[in-house]
Amino acid sequence: MASRRRHGRVLAGWLAAALAAAGLAGAPGDPETGLERAAALLAGGQPAAAAELYARHLDSHPLAVEAHEGLAASLAAQERAREAAARLDEGARRLLAATRYPEAARLAARAVELAPDSAGSHQLLGRARALARSYREAEPALRRAVELGRRDPQTLLYLASTLWENGGLAEAEQLLRGLLERGSAAGPAAAQLGRLLLWQGRAAEAVPVLERALAARPQSTDLLFALARAREGAGELEAALAAYRQVTELAPEVARHRFALGRLLLRLGDRAGGESELEAYRRLYEEEQRLTRERGLERVRIDAALELARQGRWREAAEALRSLPASPDALGALGRVLAAAGEPVAAAEALERALAAQPGRRDLAALLAEQKLLAAEGGGR
Amino acid sequence: MSCRALLVAAVVALLPGVAGAAECGPLRLVELAAEAGIEFQHDRGAAGAKRLPETMGAGLAWLDYDGDGWLDLYLVQSGSFPPDGSARAADRLFRNLGGGRFAEVSERAGLADRQYGQGAVAADVDGDGDADLLVTGWGGLALVLNAGDGRFEPASADSAPALDGWASSSALADADGDGDLDLYVTRYLEYDPEHGLFCGDPETGERSYCDPSLFLGAGDRYFENLGGGRFADATSEAGLATADGRGLGVVFTDLDGDGRPDLYVANDLTLNFLFRNVGGGRFEDLSLVSGTAVNGDGKPEAGMGVAVGDVDGDLDPELAVTNFDVETNTLYLNLGGAVFQDVSAPSGFGPPSFNRLAFGLVAADFDRDGALDYFIGNGHIFERPKRDNTGYRQPDQLLVGDGAGGFREAGCPALSAAPEVTRGVAAADYDNDGDPDVATLANGGPFRLYDNRPPPAGWLGVIAHGAAPNTAAVGLRATLVAGARRQARWLTAGDSYQSSSDPRLLFGLGPAAPARLELNWPTGSRRLLLQPPADRYLVVPELPSPR
Numbered sequence: 001m002a003s004r005r006r007h008g009r010v011l012a013g014w015l016a017a018a019l020a021a022a023g024l025a026g027a028p029g030d031p032e033t034g035l036e037r038a039a040a041l042l043a044g045g046q047p048a049a050a051a052e053l054y055a056r057h058l059d060s061h062p063l064a065v066e067a068h069e070g071l072a073a074s075l076a077a078q079e080r081a082r083e084a085a086a087r088l089d090e091g092a093r094r095l096l097a098a099t100r101y102p103e104a105a106r107l108a109a110r111a112v113e114l115a116p117d118s119a120g121s122h123q124l125l126g127r128a129r130a131l132a133r134s135y136r137e138a139e140p141a142l143r144r145a146v147e148l149g150r151r152d153p154q155t156l157l158y159l160a161s162t163l164w165e166n167g168g169l170a171e172a173e174q175l176l177r178g179l180l181e182r183g184s185a186a187g188p189a190a191a192q193l194g195r196l197l198l199w200q201g202r203a204a205e206a207v208p209v210l211e212r213a214l215a216a217r218p219q220s221t222d223l224l225f226a227l228a229r230a231r232e233g234a235g236e237l238e239a240a241l242a243a244y245r246q247v248t249e250l251a252p253e254v255a256r257h258r259f260a261l262g263r264l265l266l267r268l269g270d271r272a273g274g275e276s277e278l279e280a281y282r283r284l285y286e287e288e289q290r291l292t293r294e295r296g297l298e299r300v301r302i303d304a305a306l307e308l309a310r311q312g313r314w315r316e317a318a319e320a321l322r323s324l325p326a327s328p329d330a331l332g333a334l335g336r337v338l339a340a341a342g343e344p345v346a347a348a349e350a351l352e353r354a355l356a357a358q359p360g361r362r363d364l365a366a367l368l369a370e371q372k373l374l375a376a377e378g379g380g381r
Numbered sequence: 382m383s384c385r386a387l388l389v390a391a392v393v394a395l396l397p398g399v400a401g402a403a404e405c406g407p408l409r410l411v412e413l414a415a416e417a418g419i420e421f422q423h424d425r426g427a428a429g430a431k432r433l434p435e436t437m438g439a440g441l442a443w444l445d446y447d448g449d450g451w452l453d454l455y456l457v458q459s460g461s462f463p464p465d466g467s468a469r470a471a472d473r474l475f476r477n478l479g480g481g482r483f484a485e486v487s488e489r490a491g492l493a494d495r496q497y498g499q500g501a502v503a504a505d506v507d508g509d510g511d512a513d514l515l516v517t518g519w520g521g522l523a524l525v526l527n528a529g530d531g532r533f534e535p536a537s538a539d540s541a542p543a544l545d546g547w548a549s550s551s552a553l554a555d556a557d558g559d560g561d562l563d564l565y566v567t568r569y570l571e572y573d574p575e576h577g578l579f580c581g582d583p584e585t586g587e588r589s590y591c592d593p594s595l596f597l598g599a600g601d602r603y604f605e606n607l608g609g610g611r612f613a614d615a616t617s618e619a620g621l622a623t624a625d626g627r628g629l630g631v632v633f634t635d636l637d638g639d640g641r642p643d644l645y646v647a648n649d650l651t652l653n654f655l656f657r658n659v660g661g662g663r664f665e666d667l668s669l670v671s672g673t674a675v676n677g678d679g680k681p682e683a684g685m686g687v688a689v690g691d692v693d694g695d696l697d698p699e700l701a702v703t704n705f706d707v708e709t710n711t712l713y714l715n716l717g718g719a720v721f722q723d724v725s726a727p728s729g730f731g732p733p734s735f736n737r738l739a740f741g742l743v744a745a746d747f748d749r750d751g752a753l754d755y756f757i758g759n760g761h762i763f764e765r766p767k768r769d770n771t772g773y774r775q776p777d778q779l780l781v782g783d784g785a786g787g788f789r790e791a792g793c794p795a796l797s798a799a800p801e802v803t804r805g806v807a808a809a810d811y812d813n814d815g816d817p818d819v820a821t822l823a824n825g826g827p828f829r830l831y832d833n834r835p836p837p838a839g840w841l842g843v844i845a846h847g848a849a850p851n852t853a854a855v856g857l858r859a860t861l862v863a864g865a866r867r868q869a870r871w872l873t874a875g876d877s878y879q880s881s882s883d884p885r886l887l888f889g890l891g892p893a894a895p896a897r898l899e900l901n902w903p904t905g906s907r908r909l910l911l912q913p914p915a916d917r918y919l920v921v922p923e924l925p926s927p928r
Contacts, residue, residue: 133767133768133769134768134769135768135769135770136769136770137769165736165768165770166736166770167735167736167770169732198726199726199732200726200732201724201725201726201727201728201729202727203727229677229678233726233727255679256678256679256680257679258679259669259675259679260677260678260679262669263672266670266720267720274670275670278669278670281669281679282669285652285681289594289651292594293594293595293597296592296594296595297578297595300578300579300580300591300595301578301579303579303580303581303583304577304578304579304583306583307579307581307583307586309583310583310584310586311586
C-alpha cells in the first residue's frame with residue numbers, strides 16, 4: 001500500500017507536465033486556463049477570477065494539491081477564509097481517500113491556519129499526520145480538535161490510537177474506557193482497548209473487553225486470535241485452546257494461528273498435535289518469507305525504474321518496467337511512466353491490463369480515463 | 382593467563398569530573414570516555430550509496446590482555462566501504478592503566494587489523510592462559526593470538542577459521558566437551574554491494590538502506606577447535622547446516638541445565654535459532670518448539686542482540702533479544718527443559734522499547750540490589766525513520782529489574798540527553814570498584830564509557846580460573862545465595878551485539894551477606910564456598926574434574 005501511495009505521488013508531478021505537453025486544457029502550462037494563469041490572476045489582484053480558474057481545474061483534477069491551495073488563497077484574498085478552509089478540508093479528504101497522506105496533511109494544515117477554531121480541520125490534520133506516521137505532530141492536532149468540541153467517537157479513537165503510538169498508554173486507556181462507558185462506538189473502542197491491555201501484558205483485564213469487541217464483530221479472526229492470546233495469558237488454557245482451534249479452522253492459512261495453537265498444544269502435553277501445527281507454521285512461514293522477498297524485490301525494481309523516469313530517462317524506465325513480471329503494480333507504474341512520457345495509447349493499454357488484474361485501483365482508473373481522452377484527442381502517441 | 386589477577390580489594394574510585402552525571406533511577410551514570418583517555422570515533426564509511434554494512438557496526442570487547450587485573454578495551458573500527466585496507470579501518474586497543482585511565486597501545490601490541498570491522502570477542506582460544514581476539518567483519522574473520530608479552534600475532538593461515546562473507550557476531554564455548562573453546566560466527570546476508578536495487582524515495586532520488594528482507598540470509602558457521610587454537614569448519618557435522626537465517630547476535634549458554642552449552646542466535650526477520658547441544662559436538666534445532674524463534678504472536682522479529690540472565694531468581698537463564706522499533710524487545714522466560722515463554726509485555730521489558738530500535742544489550746546488576754537489570758543500546762538504521770516518534774539517534778535505556786522477573790525503565794537523563802546510534806554494548810567493572818560499568822560504541826559516532834555510581838550495597842566478584850585449555854572458565858555457572866535472594870550467572874564469551882563483556886562474574890548483594898557460592902565448571906568440576914567474603918573479587922581455581 002505504501003509503495004502504491006508513493007508511486008502515485010511521484011508520478012502526479014510528471015503527469016501534470018505530460019498533460020501540459022499534450023495541450024490538455026487546465027494543464028499548468030496553459031496560459032488561458034491553467035494554474036499559471038490562475039496564479040497570475042491572483043498575484044494581479046483578481047482573486048475572484050483566479051478562484052474560478054482554480055475551481056475549474058479542480059473539476060477535472062480533484063487531487064491537484066496546488067489547485068486546492070490556489071483556490072484557498074483566492075478565497076482567502078476575498079475574505080472568505082472559512083469557505084477557503086472548507087475547500088481545503090474537502091481536498092484533504094480526497095487526498096486521504098487516495099492514500100496521499102502527506103499532501104492531505106499539507107492541505108489540512110493550511111485549513112487550520114485559515115480557520116484555527118475549526119475542530120473539523122484539526123481533526124483532519126491529525127488524521128492525515130497519523131496516517132503519514134507523523135504521530136508526534138498528529139497528537140496536538142487531535143487534542144485541539146477535541147478541545148474545540150470534536151468529541152465524536154471516531155476522533156477519540158484516532159486520538160487514543162495516536163497516544164498509544166506516542167507512549168501515552170494511560171491516557172489512551174482512559175479515553176477508550178470513557179467511550180465504552182458511554183456506549184459510543186463500543187465495538188471499535190473495545191477492540192482497541194482490549195489490544196492495548198493485551199499489549200501491556202494485562203491479559204486477564206483484556207479478556208472481557210475483547211469478548212465485548214468480538215460480540216460486536218463476531219467474524220473477526222483478528223479479534224478472536226487476540227482473545228485467545230488474552231485467555232492464554234490469563235491462564236485460561238482450555239478456553240484459549242478452544243479459541244485457537246476455532247480461529248485456525250476459520251483461517252488455517254494464517255501462520256501465527258498455527259504457531260499459537262501448536263505451542264499451546266505442546267504446553268498441554270499434546271506433543272504430536274503441537275509438532276504438527278508447528279510444522280504447518282513452518283511451511284506457511286517459509287511461503288511468507290518467499291512472498292515478502294519477491295514483493296520487496298518487485299517494489300525496489302519499480303522504484304529503480306521510477307528513479308530513471310524522474311531523471312527523464314523515460315524509455316529506460318519503461319523498458320525496466322516491461323522486463324518485470326506483469327503484476328498490477330508494475331503495469332500501473334508502466335502506465336504512469338508512459339503517461340508522463342506522453343504516450344497515452346501505450347499508457348492506456350498498460351493501465352487496462354493493470355486494472356484487469358486489480359479492478360479496485362481507483363487511482364489507475366482515473367488515470368486510464370484521462371489517457372483514453374488524450375488518445376482520442378490525438379495527443380501524444 | 383599468567384598471574385593475572387590478584388585479589389583486588391574494592392576501591393571506590395574517586396574519578397575526576399562529573400560532566401554528564403545524572404541520576405539514573407537508583408544509580409548514577411557518568412560518561413567518562415574522554416577523561417579516561419579513550420577518544421574513539423567509529424568510521425562507518427558512508428559515502429552516499431547506502432550500502433547496508435555501513436549501518437550495522439560496530440562492537441567492542443573487554444579483556445585483560447596483559448594479565449594485570451585491569452580490564453582493557455578493544456574497539457572495532459570499520460573504515461571506508463568497500464574496504465580499502467587503509468588505516469581508517471584500524472581497530473584500537475586501549476590498555477587500562479588503573480585509576481580510571483587508559484592508554485592506546487594498538488601499535489605496540491602489534492594489532493594491524495584492517496578489515497571493515499563489525500564485532501569482537503575475547504577469550505583464550507589456544508589454551509595458553511591469556512586472552513586472544515577474534516574480530517568479525519565484512520570479508521570474514523581475523524584471529525589474533527596473544528603472545529603473552531603484550532603483543533598479538535595473527536593466527537597462521539592453516540589454523541585460523543576460514544570464513545568469507547559478512548561476519549557479524551561471534552561466540553565461544555566448549556561446545557563439544559573436549560576442553561577447548563569452539564566458535565560460532567553469525568553471517569548476516571548474502572549481500573552484493575553492487576546489487577543495483579534502488580531503495581529510497583524515487584520522487585526525490587534520495588536513497589536509503591535497503592530492507593534486509595530483500596537479501597537471503599548467509600549461512601552461519603561453526604568451527605571446532607582442534608586444539609591450540611586451530612579451527613576447522615564443522616558446521617555440517619554439528620548439525621548446524623540449516624543455520625541460514627540473517628544472523629546478527631549470538632550467545633552460548635547452557636539453557637536447559639544439562640551442563641552443555643546451547644546456542645542461541647538472533648536473526649533479522651527470520652526465525653531465531655535455539656540449538657540444543659546434545660553432546661559430542663552436535664546440536665538439535667529446537668527453535669520453534671522452544672518458543673524462542675518468534676515472538677508470542679508467532680511473528681519473526683528483527684533480532685539484533687541477545688543476552689542471557691536469570692531475571693526471576695529461579696537459577697535458569699532467560700533470553701533477551703533486541704528488535705526493531707514497533708516490535709518491542711523480547712524477553713523469553715525459561716520454563717525449563719529448553720522451553721520458553723514470551724513475557725515481554727507482562728514483565729514490563731518490552732513496552733519501553735516500542736519506539737526504539739535496539740542493538741546491543743547487557744544484563745547486569747547495575748544497582749547491586751541482587752536483581753538483574755538491562756542496559757540497552759539504541760539507534761536507528763535510517764537517518765530519516767519513517768515514524769516521527771522514533772529518531773535516528775536514540776537514547777540508550779536502563780531497565781531496572783525487581784528480581785521477580787519484572788522491569789521498569791529508569792528515568793535516565795544522562796542517556797536521554799545524549800542520543801546516539803548505538804550498536805555495541807558491553808559491561809565491565811573497569812575500575813574494579815565492584816559495580817558493572819558500561820561501554821557503548823555508536824555507528825559513525827563516539828565511544829562512550831559510563832561509569833556506574835550505584836547506591837551503597839554489598840557485592841561479590843568471581844575470577845574463575847579453569848584448567849587448560851579453557852583457562853578463563855568460559856561456560857562456568859555460578860550460583861549465589863545471599864539473604865532471601867538466589868542468583869545465577871553464566872560466564873559467556875560473546876553476546877550482546879558484536880561484543881563481549883567482562884570475563885569475570887559480579888553479584889550485587891543489597892544489604893545481605895553472601896551465604897553460599899557454588900561454581901560449576903563446564904568440565905563438571907564444582908566448588909562450594911560457604912560464607913564467602915563480600916566486597917571483593919575472589920580468585921577461584923578449578924579443581925580436577927570428576928569426569
